[in-house]
Amino acid sequence: MSAAARPQSLAGGGVIAREGIFLAEQLWPIKGQLVLALVGLAIGGFMGLMQALDRIGIVIYKAMLMQTYYQGLTIHGVLLAFLFTFAFNNAFVSLMAIRGFERPLASTFLAQGAFWTMLVGTLLAAYAILTNQATVLFTFYAPMRASSLFYLGAALLVISTLLTALNLVLTRRAWQREHPGERTPLLGFVGVVTYVMWTLATLGVVVLVVFFLLPWSLGWLKTTDPQFNRILFWYTGHPIVYFWLMPAYISWYLLVPRQVGGRVFSDSLVRLAFILLLVFSVPTGLHHQYVDPGIPTVMKVVHLFTTFSVVFPSLVTAFTVMAALEDGGRARGGRGLLGWIWKLPWGDPSVAAQLLAMLVFILGGATGIVNASYNLNNVVHNTSFVPGHFHMTVGTAVALSFIGISYWLIPYLTGRELMGRRLALAQAWLWFVGVLLFARGQIAAGLLGEPRRSSIGEAPYRDLIHAGLDNWLTAIGGTLMVISGLLYFIVVLWTIFGGRRLSQPLEIPIAEMRFGARETSPLLDRLGLWFVIAVVLVVIAYLPLILLYLPLQSVSPPIKVY
Amino acid sequence: MRIEAYERFFMIFAAIMLALGIVGIAIGALVAGVHVPSPAGRVDPRMLATTPPFNQPGLRELGGGKYEAVVIARAWQFQPEQIEVPAGSTVTFTLASPDVIHGFVLTGTNANVMVIPGQVAQVTARFDRPGEYLWVCHEYCGFGHHQMFGKVVVR
Numbered sequence: 001m002s003a004a005a006r007p008q009s010l011a012g013g014g015v016i017a018r019e020g021i022f023l024a025e026q027l028w029p030i031k032g033q034l035v036l037a038l039v040g041l042a043i044g045g046f047m048g049l050m051q052a053l054d055r056i057g058i059v060i061y062k063a064m065l066m067q068t069y070y071q072g073l074t075i076h077g078v079l080l081a082f083l084f085t086f087a088f089n090n091a092f093v094s095l096m097a098i099r100g101f102e103r104p105l106a107s108t109f110l111a112q113g114a115f116w117t118m119l120v121g122t123l124l125a126a127y128a129i130l131t132n133q134a135t136v137l138f139t140f141y142a143p144m145r146a147s148s149l150f151y152l153g154a155a156l157l158v159i160s161t162l163l164t165a166l167n168l169v170l171t172r173r174a175w176q177r178e179h180p181g182e183r184t185p186l187l188g189f190v191g192v193v194t195y196v197m198w199t200l201a202t203l204g205v206v207v208l209v210v211f212f213l214l215p216w217s218l219g220w221l222k223t224t225d226p227q228f229n230r231i232l233f234w235y236t237g238h239p240i241v242y243f244w245l246m247p248a249y250i251s252w253y254l255l256v257p258r259q260v261g262g263r264v265f266s267d268s269l270v271r272l273a274f275i276l277l278l279v280f281s282v283p284t285g286l287h288h289q290y291v292d293p294g295i296p297t298v299m300k301v302v303h304l305f306t307t308f309s310v311v312f313p314s315l316v317t318a319f320t321v322m323a324a325l326e327d328g329g330r331a332r333g334g335r336g337l338l339g340w341i342w343k344l345p346w347g348d349p350s351v352a353a354q355l356l357a358m359l360v361f362i363l364g365g366a367t368g369i370v371n372a373s374y375n376l377n378n379v380v381h382n383t384s385f386v387p388g389h390f391h392m393t394v395g396t397a398v399a400l401s402f403i404g405i406s407y408w409l410i411p412y413l414t415g416r417e418l419m420g421r422r423l424a425l426a427q428a429w430l431w432f433v434g435v436l437l438f439a440r441g442q443i444a445a446g447l448l449g450e451p452r453r454s455s456i457g458e459a460p461y462r463d464l465i466h467a468g469l470d471n472w473l474t475a476i477g478g479t480l481m482v483i484s485g486l487l488y489f490i491v492v493l494w495t496i497f498g499g500r501r502l503s504q505p506l507e508i509p510i511a512e513m514r515f516g517a518r519e520t521s522p523l524l525d526r527l528g529l530w531f532v533i534a535v536v537l538v539v540i541a542y543l544p545l546i547l548l549y550l551p552l553q554s555v556s557p558p559i560k561v562y
Numbered sequence: 563m564r565i566e567a568y569e570r571f572f573m574i575f576a577a578i579m580l581a582l583g584i585v586g587i588a589i590g591a592l593v594a595g596v597h598v599p600s601p602a603g604r605v606d607p608r609m610l611a612t613t614p615p616f617n618q619p620g621l622r623e624l625g626g627g628k629y630e631a632v633v634i635a636r637a638w639q640f641q642p643e644q645i646e647v648p649a650g651s652t653v654t655f656t657l658a659s660p661d662v663i664h665g666f667v668l669t670g671t672n673a674n675v676m677v678i679p680g681q682v683a684q685v686t687a688r689f690d691r692p693g694e695y696l697w698v699c700h701e702y703c704g705f706g707h708h709q710m711f712g713k714v715v716v717r
Contacts, residue, residue, distance in 0.1 A: 266569065
């Protein structure tokens with residue numbers, strides 16, 4: 001067990017010793033959503049193999065029972081970008097909130113409702129995709145028509161996260177009533193901020209599905225406006241990135257420091273970073289649409305500035321997390337400028353996976369700034385540079401962190417020791433090496449003009465792009481990531497079904513602060529105030545856009561092209 | 563609120579870094595003249611065959627080394643699939659889609675634009691050196707998506 005996951009004292013011990021706050025009827029939906037997340041990761045991740053090998057002309061989607069490359073790609077995107085992340089977030093953040101507020105969630109009904117909507121949404125979307133009625137990728141751009149069941153399924157996945165959001169807000173309110181005048185505990189606070197941001201962010205996709213795509217796919221609306229629909233999609237499509245990331249940040253900020261024996265630098269900066277993410281995450285969607293023809297240039301410039309603003313809290317994260325790691329490394333006897341790095345507990349798979357995820361995130365963030373850089377985007381937009389970028393962010397910073405978290409979370413929830421620790425370590429390193437090769441290949445090929453989300457293996461122009469070596473790196477790197485995923489599931493199944501019973505319950509690793517909440521401005525706790533500021537920024541970033549864009553150009557009937 | 567000296571230093575450093583990024587972008591746009599595509603009008607995708615200039619796709623010379631290439635992006639073919647211009651030409655591509663969303667990226671240039679039904683897409687590229695310039699559809703548009711490409715032949 002990691003140093004941090006080892007029980008600090010019997011008094012503080014684990015699920016069983018904390019029966020008062022962890023209610024069985026709230027724990028099963030949490031565990032259930034974790035299972036859904038891992039099923040999503042397993043199936044969605046496995047589809048990556050088909051895509052990786054496609055780059056070097058090995059076309060195996062038929063062998064994987066897919067009718068087209070794009071059906072497999074849709075499974076990859078929907079299961080990983082929506083199911084894996086949403087379900088993991090719901091489970092992990094709910095658990096952290098219970099622990100952070102030291103009380104059960106406010107509503108068991110909402111907790112169980114989140115599980116059921118997630119399950120039914122997954123089944124509906126999976127049915128539509130597997131029967132080839134929704135090969136529209138995870139972006140489902142109109143006027144490409146998908147089965148109504150797909151839109152309904154996707155909507156239920158979002159509703160599941162909104163039920164969790166409501167539950168978290170109610171839980172915080174209940175805590176405030178029980179603790180008048182006290183500072184909101186940080187571990188609970190950051191989860192609530194994440195879900196409040198996400199609630200504001202879902203507005204775009206909710207309007208898109210409810211008022212456009214669902215009625216249009218049912219034939220109640222004859223036509224829709226593809227450009228306007230894209231604006232709605234990307235209104236949600238960028239902040240979703242922060243919804244993926246912020247739970248990883250929660251672990252990096254508040255749990256990993258404990259696991260490496262360090263302290264969080266300060267309560268102030270953590271709260272500030274999360275509040276800035278709440279304020280700036282949403283009004284940024286147009287930087288995904290710099291090369292859209294129907295959007296006024298002036299609005300693209302506005303979103304350039306908001307997008308650069310939201311980079312700031314991530315840079316703050318880089319500092320604060322690194323400072324906590326250094327604190328831990330020095331406490332463990334690290335000397336010199338960089339000597340502390342080698343003293344970190346690299347032998348703990350949970351720590352190693354998350355440290356490697358952080359390292360990759362430096363490159364992921366840097367390439368993200370390229371995407372966001374307005375005219376520089378001309379060179380990379382919709383090329384394979386973009387998946388090269390986001391496999392280092394959501395595909396590693398998030399996914400490998402979630403994997404790292406699960407290395408203590410699964411033992412914590414099951415009471416069974418993590419098995420195959422060396423296998424788990426190999427898994428983390430293999431993913432790290434894999435994604436670096438993969439991203440190197442995708443990025444270089446993208447700069448040469450290779451399009452993203454294309455079946456390059458079947459493309460007649462494959463040899464005209466001259467990205468032969470790059471595509472080999474992509475294929476090798478992607479394959480290594482799939483093998484790493486395989487190792488992960490061996491460890492998970494081994495632990496769940498063959499793990500030795502732990503002699504005493506585990507404790508969630510929660511770090512101490514070097515400078516506590518007493519030093520933080522109480523203004524940062526005023527969630528309602530910051531939410532209003534976020535809404536105002538959204539209005540500034542989107543109202544002029546909509547006014548300049550109107551009237552709607554509703555000219556597109558549904559078209560099935562797969 | 564307590565902000566440590568290290569924290570303050572790093573926050574200032576981060577802000578300066580981002581500001582320099584914006585300055586770089588501004589230089590790219592205002593000095594080097596690299597812009598993102600701007601709105602170029604609307605069109606009804608159902609009437610594309612009868613709406614000028616899309617009723618006559620192809621290359622036309624505007625004089626002074628300037629050309630306009632009117633290109634229809636449909637599932638799963640560009641029309642025309644190839645144009646030929648002399649070296650030193652500047653070509654403005656005017657694109658539209660009669661069906662789903664397509665994309666247009668011209669390798670080796672800054673020309674990159676989405677082709678969205680209902681909107682006219684326009685990008686310009688200058689070709690100084692002879693050779694073949696590949697363009698491809700870069701937005702998923704159905705199971706034949708990877709078959710959509712075209713070429714500029716510069717003589």
